[in-house]
Amino acid sequence: GDSVTQMEGPVTLSEEACLTINCTYTATGYPSLFWYVQYPGEGLQLLLKATKADDKGSNKGFEATYRKETTSFHLEKGSVQVSDSAVYFCALSESAGANSKLTFGKGITLSVRP
């Protein structure tokens, strides 16, 4: 079945440091890929998405590129802020039209210190 693997956490960075959170996936078809973020005390929010190979999703300074050859969707940001402290989930869903349920990774907690 489908699965998503995220790097182990937690991750602690200083403000303005570079961030990379690794995500790899296993899927039978051609999934869409997502990063969701959960800020303290809030619900899951979509951060960015990519629907096909080589697509780059971006939002709030975060980027992730859909790499079919390495089955990866790593999340990157050049300069993190304290306000980026949150839990980040990588997820995939299979083709639209069928059940587009999300399969999530375990999530990783990012803490950014001033």
Add this chain to the structure above:
Amino acid sequence: DTGVSQDPRHKITKRGQNVTFRCDPISEHNRLYWYRQTLGQGPEFLTYFQNEAQLEKSRLLSDRFSAERPKGSFSTLEIQRTEQGDSAMYLCASSDETGIWNQPQHFGDGTRLSIL
């Protein structure tokens, strides 16, 4: 705010009791999903509806669980004879699946269930 709304936010109950949660999706979203999230894990799919039809249920959804979406609007998730292992955050999400690409799912804040 017209986001996904879940009620209650917290539910504490004794083992063996029945509980029911409600989810109000974003207006006119035709798909509604239920997920369960335990501590330190990502959300896991439970079931989903296309309008009023329940189209798939995960093996995680035992016979004690039942979900409905009458009239294709709000949805309820009922757990009968609750067990300690049912303690989790129950998340609802909705999406508007009308195109060829997967549309993002919008999540509610969840209902946290604690079984004593």
